[in-house]
Amino acid sequence: MVLKILLLFIFSSSLFAQNLEYLYRMEKYEDVVLETDGSEETQDLEYQALALERTGNLNAAINIYLKLIKKEFAEENKIIINAIKEKSSTIELQTDKTETLIYYFGNLANLFTKKYQSFNRGMSKRKLRALYKRAYLFISILKLIDDYGSEADILLAKLNKKRDEMSAYELKSNNYITSSIISWQDKMNFAYKDGRDKSKILNTSYGNCTGYGKVWKSDHREYFIDGCFILGFSTISKISGDLQLSDSRVSVTGGLFNIGTLFSLKSPDLAIGPSFNILSVKGNWDYPDDTELSPTQYTRYGLTFNTKWYLKRLAVISSFGRIFKNESVFFGVGIIYNL
Amino acid sequence: MKSLTSRDFFIINLRTHGFGLPLTIEDFGRDNQSTAYIDMMADLNLVMKFFSDRLIFSGSIGYIPTPKALENSTDDEEVINYISREAYVGIRPFASIGLYAGLMDKVYGVRIPEHVAYSRSITNLSHNDQSVGVQIHYVKNMFEIGLNSFIGNTVQDESLRQQGNSAKIDYLISNKGSVGVSVLKSKSEFLDIYMNAFHFKTSVGKGTSVLGEFGEVKKTAVQKSEIDTTSYALAQANVNLDRGIFLINTVEYLKETSNDFRFRFGPGLQVFPAQRVEFRFDLYNTRTFSEDFATKDTIDFLTQLHLWF
Numbered sequence: 001m002v003l004k005i006l007l008l009f010i011f012s013s014s015l016f017a018q019n020l021e022y023l024y025r026m027e028k029y030e031d032v033v034l035e036t037d038g039s040e041e042t043q044d045l046e047y048q049a050l051a052l053e054r055t056g057n058l059n060a061a062i063n064i065y066l067k068l069i070k071k072e073f074a075e076e077n078k079i080i081i082n083a084i085k086e087k088s089s090t091i092e093l094q095t096d097k098t099e100t101l102i103y104y105f106g107n108l109a110n111l112f113t114k115k116y117q118s119f120n121r122g123m124s125k126r127k128l129r130a131l132y133k134r135a136y137l138f139i140s141i142l143k144l145i146d147d148y149g150s151e152a153d154i155l156l157a158k159l160n161k162k163r164d165e166m167s168a169y170e171l172k173s174n175n176y177i178t179s180s181i182i183s184w185q186d187k188m189n190f191a192y193k194d195g196r197d198k199s200k201i202l203n204t205s206y207g208n209c210t211g212y213g214k215v216w217k218s219d220h221r222e223y224f225i226d227g228c229f230i231l232g233f234s235t236i237s238k239i240s241g242d243l244q245l246s247d248s249r250v251s252v253t254g255g256l257f258n259i260g261t262l263f264s265l266k267s268p269d270l271a272i273g274p275s276f277n278i279l280s281v282k283g284n285w286d287y288p289d290d291t292e293l294s295p296t297q298y299t300r301y302g303l304t305f306n307t308k309w310y311l312k313r314l315a316v317i318s319s320f321g322r323i324f325k326n327e328s329v330f331f332g333v334g335i336i337y338n339l
Numbered sequence: 340m341k342s343l344t345s346r347d348f349f350i351i352n353l354r355t356h357g358f359g360l361p362l363t364i365e366d367f368g369r370d371n372q373s374t375a376y377i378d379m380m381a382d383l384n385l386v387m388k389f390f391s392d393r394l395i396f397s398g399s400i401g402y403i404p405t406p407k408a409l410e411n412s413t414d415d416e417e418v419i420n421y422i423s424r425e426a427y428v429g430i431r432p433f434a435s436i437g438l439y440a441g442l443m444d445k446v447y448g449v450r451i452p453e454h455v456a457y458s459r460s461i462t463n464l465s466h467n468d469q470s471v472g473v474q475i476h477y478v479k480n481m482f483e484i485g486l487n488s489f490i491g492n493t494v495q496d497e498s499l500r501q502q503g504n505s506a507k508i509d510y511l512i513s514n515k516g517s518v519g520v521s522v523l524k525s526k527s528e529f530l531d532i533y534m535n536a537f538h539f540k541t542s543v544g545k546g547t548s549v550l551g552e553f554g555e556v557k558k559t560a561v562q563k564s565e566i567d568t569t570s571y572a573l574a575q576a577n578v579n580l581d582r583g584i585f586l587i588n589t590v591e592y593l594k595e596t597s598n599d600f601r602f603r604f605g606p607g608l609q610v611f612p613a614q615r616v617e618f619r620f621d622l623y624n625t626r627t628f629s630e631d632f633a634t635k636d637t638i639d640f641l642t643q644l645h646l647w648f
């Protein structure tokens with residue numbers, strides 16, 4: 001009787017295993033999971049883990065392999081943990097099922113790498129770092145227990161490639177000093193105080209703008225904010241009509257504030273993009289007592305298109321655009337130095 | 340040298356370049372805006388290469404428009420509308436050395452297609468300034484050296500032909516870029532020219548580059564012995580925005596003998612909608628900084644069409 005029951009059990013488990021293999025090969029992964037649900041048999045759990053991985057349920061698959069290691073290789077697991085803690089480069093395992101152990105840890109390393117690879121830019125940096133550490137840990141274990149180690153190297157390469165890709169999108173902040181030659185043009189109102197005549201007068205200004213800024217930069221995009229003090233010169237002239245005035249190299253002071261974003265399309269070393277600007281200037285022009293000139297001081301807003309070319313810590317910048325209500329264009333050429 | 344093969348014989352390149360530069364808008368967006376269609380140049384160029392590019396013949400027939408000043412002229416002065424911009428033979432006995440003789444561009448500075456650039460106009464190296472001469476081109480390891488001896492363009496009056504020598508040395512600082520210097524000295528019956536420049540070219544990622552040239556030109560009127568010194572600078576970024584679309588950002592500076600100087604900004608777009616077809620759209624804003632006057636900016640909008648066959 002006992003023999004009959006034993007034969008029936010062996011026969012049925014063999015049939016059951018064959019059935020699982022058949023379902024798995026037919027890619028009926030959900031059926032495999034249903035069939036093995038609640039089972040504690042090693043072979044069932046192995047099939048279940050494989051099917052879960054195929055259905056994208058990586059966490060559940062990981063838990064099964066961890067469970068299998070605890071169940072089948074409790075002693076070896078302790079030895080491995082100690083070896084990793086002591087940063088040992090060799091390990092001696094007391095098991096004749098090394099192949100199975102490598103299989104379990106290999107799958108764990110693979111699953112954690114896959115999980116890390118599936119992360120996108122919206123994930124928190126803390127979670128990403130933690131997952132990288134876990135994936136790295138299981139790859140290290142695989143390297144330790146598998147003398148050939150080729151799969152570990154492939155997984156590590158995949159893991160680091162993804163890490164570099166993520167790092168390229170990570171915004172890193174940096175302070176910088178900036179110095180540019182800038183130029184703008186505007187028209188001023190020039191009139192007799194008694195109102196008998198009035199005219200527009202053209203003003204061309206240029207000067208140096210030196211200041212400080214902060215940039216948040218990844219390999220693909222950057223956001224920046226900076227401000228600088230303007231020390232410059234202005235030339236105004238109107239030499240036609242009754243009302244004439246000419247005054248050159250007049251001292252102009254002021255400030256320029258920029259906030260913008262730049263995009264790097266093909267290389268992180270060259271970025272282009274728009275910025276919003278506030279220009280505030282004040283000049284000390286000479287004009288006859290019976291006339292008035294305005295505005296001699298103003299704050300205006302603008303939009304510029306910028307190009308930035310990084311040469312390690314130094315960058316060459318150019319801006320070209322409009323300060324609204326001003327005449328013609330605003331432009332600047334200069335350098336920044338990343339601190 | 341290899342014997343002639345049928346494969347060599349049929350390496351013939353036929354192209355037109357700069358076929359019409361049709362639209363120039365001066366004072367773009369202003370009340371006094373003026374629009375002109377100017378055919379700046381049109382060239383039909385034939386290049387034949389033999390013995391695996393060791394023997395090269397190149398020749399072109401080009402159109403040169405009548406200068407505006409002469410368009411309504413009643414003078415009997417003959418206006419030449421067709422010239423050759425290239426007619427030379429080159430041999431490269433070894434990969435590292437080439438010898439060229441005939442009519443060609445002078446060896447100097449960074450060669451960019453914008454012939455309105457100060458680095459080409461102020462140096463007399465523009466689209467109609469080729470000269471008859473001999474050139475040696477030597478490339479070895481990190482160096483590229485060009486030497487040129489020229490006797491002027493035979494289309495010109497003999498008294499106006501600039502005769503002299505030029506040299507250019509480029510040093511490859513990495514596989515991404517080079518720095519170099521150029522020098523040119525020439526003279527005619529009326530004018531001595533000496534100029535030198537520092538230049539660089541660098542690639543910044545796929546399809547994107549930055550180049551620059553900083554130079555000085557001294558022109559001495561022989562009879563007056565007065566030296567006019569002009570400084571110029573050019574920086575140009577060429578950014579690949581998308582497949583076949585490039586943003587060109589040019590900044591130029593020019594300072595002539597007086598204390599006045601000019602800045603020119605030229606954002607532009609270069610589009611290749613199909614093979615062998617190129618459109619260029621350029622906006623040039625030129626600002627003059629004068630000690631005495633505030634002058635209105637000059638704003639030009641240029642479109643160009645280039646076809647290669």
